[in-house]
Amino acid sequence: MCGVAGLVSDAPLVLGAQAALGALAHRGPDAAASQALRVGPAHAWLGHTRLSILDLSPAGAQPMQSRDGRWWVSYNGEIYNHLELRRELAAPWRGHSDTETLVEALAAWGLEATLPRLNGIFAFAALDTVAGKLYLARDPFGVKPLYYAEQRGRFAFSSELKALATLVSPRRALNPAAVRAFLTMRFVPSPQTLLEGIRRLPPAHVLEREMAGGRETLRCYARPAEERFSGTLDEAVEAYYALLSQAVKRQLLSDVPVGIFLSGGVDSGMVAALAAEHRGGLPSYTVGFGAEHEACELADAAETARLLGLEHHAVRVSAEELWEAFEKCVAAVEEPLGTPSILPMWHLAKRARHDVTVVLTGQGSDEPWGGYRRYQAELWRSRIPFPRALALLEPLARHLRLPEFLERALASIPLADRVQRFAQIYAPFAPRLRERLTGSADPGCATGSIRYWLDWLGDERLPDTHAMMAIDARMGLADNYLLYGDKISMAHSLEARVPMLDIELVGFIESLPLDYRVSLSGGKIAHKRAAERHLPPAIVRRRKKGFLLPFRTWSRTIWKERVAAILFEHDAPFSGGAVAELWREHQAGRRDWSEQLFALTSFFLWQDQQ
Numbered sequence: 001m002c003g004v005a006g007l008v009s010d011a012p013l014v015l016g017a018q019a020a021l022g023a024l025a026h027r028g029p030d031a032a033a034s035q036a037l038r039v040g041p042a043h044a045w046l047g048h049t050r051l052s053i054l055d056l057s058p059a060g061a062q063p064m065q066s067r068d069g070r071w072w073v074s075y076n077g078e079i080y081n082h083l084e085l086r087r088e089l090a091a092p093w094r095g096h097s098d099t100e101t102l103v104e105a106l107a108a109w110g111l112e113a114t115l116p117r118l119n120g121i122f123a124f125a126a127l128d129t130v131a132g133k134l135y136l137a138r139d140p141f142g143v144k145p146l147y148y149a150e151q152r153g154r155f156a157f158s159s160e161l162k163a164l165a166t167l168v169s170p171r172r173a174l175n176p177a178a179v180r181a182f183l184t185m186r187f188v189p190s191p192q193t194l195l196e197g198i199r200r201l202p203p204a205h206v207l208e209r210e211m212a213g214g215r216e217t218l219r220c221y222a223r224p225a226e227e228r229f230s231g232t233l234d235e236a237v238e239a240y241y242a243l244l245s246q247a248v249k250r251q252l253l254s255d256v257p258v259g260i261f262l263s264g265g266v267d268s269g270m271v272a273a274l275a276a277e278h279r280g281g282l283p284s285y286t287v288g289f290g291a292e293h294e295a296c297e298l299a300d301a302a303e304t305a306r307l308l309g310l311e312h313h314a315v316r317v318s319a320e321e322l323w324e325a326f327e328k329c330v331a332a333v334e335e336p337l338g339t340p341s342i343l344p345m346w347h348l349a350k351r352a353r354h355d356v357t358v359v360l361t362g363q364g365s366d367e368p369w370g371g372y373r374r375y376q377a378e379l380w381r382s383r384i385p386f387p388r389a390l391a392l393l394e395p396l397a398r399h400l401r402l403p404e405f406l407e408r409a410l411a412s413i414p415l416a417d418r419v420q421r422f423a424q425i426y427a428p429f430a431p432r433l434r435e436r437l438t439g440s441a442d443p444g445c446a447t448g449s450i451r452y453w454l455d456w457l458g459d460e461r462l463p464d465t466h467a468m469m470a471i472d473a474r475m476g477l478a479d480n481y482l483l484y485g486d487k488i489s490m491a492h493s494l495e496a497r498v499p500m501l502d503i504e505l506v507g508f509i510e511s512l513p514l515d516y517r518v519s520l521s522g523g524k525i526a527h528k529r530a531a532e533r534h535l536p537p538a539i540v541r542r543r544k545k546g547f548l549l550p551f552r553t554w555s556r557t558i559w560k561e562r563v564a565a566i567l568f569e570h571d572a573p574f575s576g577g578a579v580a581e582l583w584r585e586h587q588a589g590r591r592d593w594s595e596q597l598f599a600l601t602s603f604f605l606w607q608d609q610q
Contacts, residue, residue, distance in 0.1 A: 001486075001495040002062070003027030004074040004146070005047040005158040006125050007167045008134055008211060012036060013045040019166035020158065024049040027076070027159060027490045030056075035063040035072060040132050042211040046074045046125060047163075051493055053078065053358060056255055059095025066107035067091065070130050073103045076159055077122030077144050078497065080250040085117060111135050115206065115221045119250070119503045123201070125157060132211040140222045141364070141501045142190070142203025142478025145486060149198045155209065160487070161198065161334045172610055179573055180444030183429040183437065186338030186599050187480040189449035191218070194335060195610075203478040224457050224470065225510040233526060236516050240508065241530040247502030248274040251360060259356035260284040260310070261348060261496070264300020266524070266531050266540050268362030269308075271499050273534035275360055276308050283355055287315040287348040289322075295548040304539055315351045317344060319558050322549060327605055332491040333484045336606040338428055338599030340549045342484045346491075353492040363485060364501040367473040368509045369527045370465070370518025371544065374425050377409050378465040379520050384413070419451045422468055426476075428595050436578040449475055466514050473506065552594035556587055563601055570604045 003024030007013050013036065021032045028049025037044045048062040063074045079085070082098035091104050098120070105114045106126055121143035126135045136157055138146050147164050148157040156167035173196045178188045188194055190202035201207060204222035209215070229236060248271055252258060260272045262284040275282055284305050288298035298314050305312035325346040333342060352359055366372055408430055415421035423443050424430070431441035453471040462470075482498070489496040499505075509517065516526045531540045555563050567579055579600060586593040 001027060001051045001053065001078070001144075001490055002076040003049040003159045003163065003490075004076045004123065004125055005156070005163045005167065006074060006134075007045045007154060007156045008209065008214075009043055009154040010041065012043045013167075016166045017045060017047065020163040021047050021049055023162040023166055024159060026493055027051060029493050031061060033061060033063065035065075037072065037127065037129065039127070039129050039211045042132075044127055044134065044211065046072055046127065048074045051357070051490075051495060052256070053495060054253070054255055055095045055097035055100075057095055060097030060099055062099055064099050064103050066103045068107050070128060071103050071106045072127040072129065073099065073106070073124055075099050075102055075122065075124035076146075077120055077124065077139065078251075078253075078495070079118050079120035079122065080247075080253060080502070081117075081119040083253075111137070111206065112221070121498070121501075123159060134209045134211060136201055136207040136209075137221075138201045138203050138205055140204040140503055141473065141482065141498075141506070143482050143486065143498060143501065145483055146201040147193070147198060148201065148207065150214075151197070153214075155214065161195075164198065174573060176573075177444040180434060180438060180440065180442055181446040181449075182336065182338075182444075182599075182603065183434050184423055184427045184443040184446040185476070185480075186426075186428050186595075187476070187483070188335065189446060189475050189479050192445045192449075194606075200479070203474050220456060224459075225507050227511050229508070229511045229513065229516075233516055233529070236512055237526045237529045240505075240526050241533065243502070243505045243508055244270070244499070244530065245274050245277075247499045247505045248360070249278045250502070251497045251499045252279050254358050256357040257355060258282060258358045258360065259352050261352070261359050261361045262286050262301045262305060262310070262312070263362065264297035264304065264539075265362065265542060265544055266528060266535065267365045267500060269304045269535050269539055270527075270531045271360050271362050272304065272310060273308055273531075274499075276310060277534075280309075281311070283311040283313060285313045285315060285348055285352045285359070287317060287344040287351075289317060289319070289344075289549065293550050295550060300539075300542065304535070307536070307539075308534075313351065313355075315347055317347045319554055321347065323559060323562065326601075327609075328491075329484075329488060330602060330605045331609055333487045334606075335483070336599070336602040337480055337484055338595065338602060339480060339484060340551050340598050342488060343549055345484065345488045349489045349492045349494050349496075353494045357493070358495045358497060359489070360497050360499055361485070362500060363481060363496075364473075364477060364498045365524065365527060367469055367477055368500075368506050368517070369525075370469055370523030372472075372523070374409070375465050375469060375518050375523055376520055377412075377425070378468055379518065381413050382464060418454060418464060418467065419447050421464075422450050422471065423447050425468075428599060433578075433582075433596070436581070437574040439575070463514055465518060466510075469518075470510065477501075551598050552592055555594055555597060556589075560587070563597065566601050566604050567597070570608060572600075572604055572607060574600070 005020045030052045031050040034047040046063040079098040082101035123144035123146035151168040158164040178192045190200040208217045286301035288296035322343045329342045412424040435441040585591045
């Protein structure tokens with residue numbers, strides 16, 4: 001993995017180059033370089049910081065130019081099928097990096113023909129000096145981030161906001177629509193960010209910019225799966241197992257040490273089992289808080305590691321250590337997220353980097369395989385004869401003070417419009433809470449993003465559950481879980497790979513009949529059947545713990561004063577009275593608002609850092 005940055009303007013870059021590279025040094029501690037170019041009337045500057053993974057020699061250095069001189073790339077990521085692409089290209093290679101494969105593929109095939117052939121995780125800038133165009137591209141599931149902004153004729157891009165700010169000085173005003181979307185989704189969906197004028201490239205998209213004139217085109221280069229698998233469940237399990245095994249094997253490709261992030265669940269356990277089969281002796285790493293906490297996975301992961309014969313490292317962290325990581329995590333992610341797992345992730349990545357430079361993770365299976373309760377809820381709704389009649393139950397649910405997620409689910413059932421219903425299901429802050437906090441129940445840009453991906457799917461006949469899973473795999477993953485996974489691992493110069501999101505693999509999963517993936521009783525049906533080849537039923541059927549931390553308890557006890565100080569001693573675009581009411585109800589035990597309070601705490605810390 002690496003850091004990329006660049007600038008296009010009508011004058012050469014004088015200031016900011018070294019500062020941009022310095023801001024990305026953690027993403028690429030092994031080397032830093034840049035290239036200034038003149039393309040027609042425009043000046044371009046491409047920067048790169050390198051974390052050497054494939055071809056540790058200078059032959060893998062970037063920015064890299066194609067042999068014919070036409071293309072330049074600054075690239076962050078891994079192309080796992082690059083050796084297969086090389087056999088098609090048959091070029092006189094200078095080294096064995098996937099960067100060289102990418103730039104020569106662009107020279108041979110052009111961008112449009114190259115992007116669909118790439119199986120990997122990437123965010124890159126490609127400059128076509130003949131056509132006079134700059135392209136920014138992000139991988140199909142958005143594993144690697146890329147930001148861009150324009151100010152007074154200067155167009156800049158970067159892997160991280162810190163570097164972007166050294167190249168242009170965008171206004172730091174809050175984007176009101178994005179703030180409301182944050183409350184609706186607990187993250188801000190691409191291409192928006194919380195800051196006016198700064199955009200995040202959506203997954204599976206390419207931004208084309210003409211060097212002369214600056215005209216831009218943003219388009220999606222990926223297409224939803226069109227073929228439908230027609231075999232039996234047993235045949236689906238067989239095919240899935242073969243594809244997953246191949247994906248794990250591909251993602252073990254590295255010239256530096258590789259390890260595994262291991263939880264107590266089936267997903268990382270399956271990745272670990274296949275990795276151990278292809279390459280023995282890999283170390284595994286697990287983080288936890290001690291057996292007294294229900295969410296702790298140390299004992300479960302240790303059992304999996306023992307069964308697979310893995311060298312295992314348990315990372316036990318205290319509440320104090322996790323709190324100390326809070327501000328560091330928010331600074332590293334650069335955007336507030338309502339996801340408490342960012343805190344243990346910090347310590348997990350820090351420990352793993354002592355031994356390895358690359359880790360395989362089990363992230364990314366819940367969305368295509370239906371691993372969340374909301375997918376079962378959508379199936380259940382589809383079986384209700386008159387779902388709108390259940391609107392009568394919503395006031396009763398509030399009166400009975402059901403758990404907030406159940407209240408939210410009940411409120412969504414009567415909504416016939418998929419966009420509105422999905423937004424209601426996702427929202428940690430239901431419309432009435434958003435209205436209390438901001439004076440408006442409007443979901444901001446959240447519904448526009450949901451509608452965009454529904455339109456991308458195209459087929460309105462697709463079951464609602466299938467549609468929701470496909471959206472989550474391209475929106476919630478990219479702009480929440482994968483975003484913090486990338487930023488926090490790279491803060492420690494660690495590359496995190498996600499075999500479960502192998503492009504061929506997910507294409508196959510999404511071609512399966514829905515009932516091979518998820519049912520009323522749970523998800524991951526064929527996935528778990530495949531996992532039984534390596535893991536005992538106790539692990540395959542183990543209840544999902546979700547990599548959580550006990551914020552509900554700690555915010556009422558040992559973290560109480562510190563959380564309160566952040567919530568009530570900072571200016572914010574939210575009603576102080578509404579925040580105080582949530583806090584009082586949570587402290588009194590009348591409602592569990594831990595999810596909402598964590599999101600607000602994260603937001604206030606981020607705002608202070610701005």
